[in-house]
Amino acid sequence: MGTREQILEKVRASGRQFVPLPRIPNFAGDPHDLSEKFESALKMVAGSVVRVPPKDFDQFLRETFPNAKTIYSTAPEVRGNLRVEDIGEWSNASQIDVTIVRSPLGVAETGSVLLSEKELLVNAIGLFAHDIIILLDRKEIVPDIHAAYQHPHFRDRAYAVLMSGPSGTGDIGGKTVHPAQGVMTLMVIYWPTTITNSESV
Amino acid sequence: MHWARDAHEHNEIVYNILAEHKVKSLVKSKSMLTEECNTRVFLQNRSIQVTETDLGERIQQLHDQPPVHIAAPAWNKTNEDVAKLFAENFGSDPNNTDTAYLAGEMRKHTRPLLEKADAGMTGANFVVAESGAIVTVTNEGNADISANAPKLRICSAGIEKVIPKNEHLAVFIRLLARSAVGERITQYTSHFIAPRRDGEMHMVLVDNGRSERLGMDNFWQSLKCIRCDACMNTCPVYRRGGGLSYGSTYMGPIGIIMMPTFDVRRYSELPFSSTLNGSCTNVCPVNINIHEQIYAWREVMEEKHQIQFVKKEAMMVADKVLSHPHLYRTATSVAETALGTLPRVALYNCLKTWGKTP
Numbered sequence: 001m002g003t004r005e006q007i008l009e010k011v012r013a014s015g016r017q018f019v020p021l022p023r024i025p026n027f028a029g030d031p032h033d034l035s036e037k038f039e040s041a042l043k044m045v046a047g048s049v050v051r052v053p054p055k056d057f058d059q060f061l062r063e064t065f066p067n068a069k070t071i072y073s074t075a076p077e078v079r080g081n082l083r084v085e086d087i088g089e090w091s092n093a094s095q096i097d098v099t100i101v102r103s104p105l106g107v108a109e110t111g112s113v114l115l116s117e118k119e120l121l122v123n124a125i126g127l128f129a130h131d132i133i134i135l136l137d138r139k140e141i142v143p144d145i146h147a148a149y150q151h152p153h154f155r156d157r158a159y160a161v162l163m164s165g166p167s168g169t170g171d172i173g174g175k176t177v178h179p180a181q182g183v184m185t186l187m188v189i190y191w192p193t194t195i196t197n198s199e200s201v
Numbered sequence: 202m203h204w205a206r207d208a209h210e211h212n213e214i215v216y217n218i219l220a221e222h223k224v225k226s227l228v229k230s231k232s233m234l235t236e237e238c239n240t241r242v243f244l245q246n247r248s249i250q251v252t253e254t255d256l257g258e259r260i261q262q263l264h265d266q267p268p269v270h271i272a273a274p275a276w277n278k279t280n281e282d283v284a285k286l287f288a289e290n291f292g293s294d295p296n297n298t299d300t301a302y303l304a305g306e307m308r309k310h311t312r313p314l315l316e317k318a319d320a321g322m323t324g325a326n327f328v329v330a331e332s333g334a335i336v337t338v339t340n341e342g343n344a345d346i347s348a349n350a351p352k353l354r355i356c357s358a359g360i361e362k363v364i365p366k367n368e369h370l371a372v373f374i375r376l377l378a379r380s381a382v383g384e385r386i387t388q389y390t391s392h393f394i395a396p397r398r399d400g401e402m403h404m405v406l407v408d409n410g411r412s413e414r415l416g417m418d419n420f421w422q423s424l425k426c427i428r429c430d431a432c433m434n435t436c437p438v439y440r441r442g443g444g445l446s447y448g449s450t451y452m453g454p455i456g457i458i459m460m461p462t463f464d465v466r467r468y469s470e471l472p473f474s475s476t477l478n479g480s481c482t483n484v485c486p487v488n489i490n491i492h493e494q495i496y497a498w499r500e501v502m503e504e505k506h507q508i509q510f511v512k513k514e515a516m517m518v519a520d521k522v523l524s525h526p527h528l529y530r531t532a533t534s535v536a537e538t539a540l541g542t543l544p545r546v547a548l549y550n551c552l553k554t555w556g557k558t559p
Contacts, residue, residue, distance in 0.1 A: 094316060154392055158397065159393055162386065164390070167340065
């Protein structure tokens with residue numbers, strides 16, 4: 001008998017009874033305009049929100065991140081100055097000053113945005129880039145984590161992350177500080193989706 | 202996919218994967234299972250450099266101490282302690298105790314190690330049966346870094362971490378951060394179903410006594426633990442004694458009920474490190490009856506003759522005093538007088554643990 005079978009046999013022999021899976025209630029509250037709730041939750045985790053897409057994105061970048069030189073964008077709406085081929089090894093993503101991605105989902109309860117390898121292309125950019133900007137269509141904000149887990153990314157994607165504000169740590173003296181080892185700042189810009197539904201998921 | 206019956210088998214499996222890929226440097230995120238299996242030492246003894254990426258674990262690694270708390274491994278250290286440690290290891294300013302500065306120094310000195318590592322290793326907070334996803338919950342994103350930067354990734358998890366579906370995962374995600382740190386969610390809640398495009402991912406599911414514990418009528422419920430640490434945060438004994446005083450991988454109330462399942466002789470004293478006030482049971486988000494299990498373990502220790510003679514005698518005396526109110530009142534007023542009149546050296550000396558200079 002292989003190890004797997006041995007372990008499973010011991011589990012079966014433990015005498016614990018099977019119970020039916022619990023039914024998870026629908027906790028969704030009022031679905032109207034979740035963006036206010038989303039913004040308040042995002043601010044609690046040290047993220048920031050820009051409510052309207054900047055008319056001149058390059059100028060916006062220069063004003064917001066004056067020291068940024070390398071811009072890497074995977075969002076179709078915005079062009080950076082770095083291509084995915086320029087990054088090479090994923091560990092080279094540290095060279096990116098600002099990365100811009102589009103997220104297909106926001107969560108009002110926690111201020112989280114969903115990203116996967118589909119949006120990131122190079123998974124490490126969500127960690128090694130200095131700053132991250134996330135484009136999010138307000139209509140894609142769901143009320144809570146329960147609703148979020150219905151998104152197909154959690155079944156279909158090799159890597160799916162709910163990112164909630166920039167990296168932080170409370171390991172020293174119990175005081176939470178941002179940033180820690182990942183991105184230094186996280187900004188969400190409300191930006192309506194311009195591509196069709198069949199391409200966006 | 203690999204299965205390990207015990208800690209040694211787990212370590213062998215991990216080492217063999219690393220050796221096959223000629224790995225010399227490994228970065229890992231926090232995993233209590235790997236603490237349980239003593240994986241880091243096992244690998245280091247076989248010439249694999251292991252770097253902890255969690256800030257708290259890294260601090261403890263630099264200081265050669267085990268973690269004192271599950272969520273925050275270095276909470277026994279003040280900012281001054283950390284500044285001194287970083288100055289010795291990183292050459293940073295020993296007088297700058299600002300938390301943000303220290304976190305920045307960790308970032309600066311660990312980033313190159315993360316970029317160059319041959320392999321990454323993580324634990325798992327949950328494993329979802331429906332999708333096959335490994336779920337990690339961090340504030341720093343260090344599990345994501347360990348999983349995404351190198352091409353080879355290993356994840357180890359105890360068999361009790363497996364939960365049925367994503368809809369159940371939502372319940373646990375909402376419970377964990379709130380119960381652990383009072384936040385709604387951590388910064389990086391990550392789900393891994395497959396390796397990165399050009400990479401390789403190995404999953405090791407470990408038993409190490411869990412299937413046996415499942416059969417213990419009084420103690421199987423401890424397997425529900427989601428490692429939030431609410432029990433130890435509220436425990437008056439833990440708060441005064443600290444994590445190192447338990448002398449075990451898992452500390453605090455949950456440690457007391459788990460550790461005897463690994464070695465009933467070695468951890469026979471732990472169930473007595475409790476006032477049985479029940480606050481742990483009260484705060485546990487997954488309804489483990491912790492204090493009742495602590496009491497049940499005392500009965501087990503009595504049955505298995507694991508209680509030392511001196512302790513037994515002391516408990517008998519305490520039993521007499523506590524069950525007679527007049528005797529109790531006399532004893533406490535005598536003790537109060539003694540505390541006020543005895544010379545300091547009688548109360549604080551090296552024979553008593555609380556009298557030792559730190």
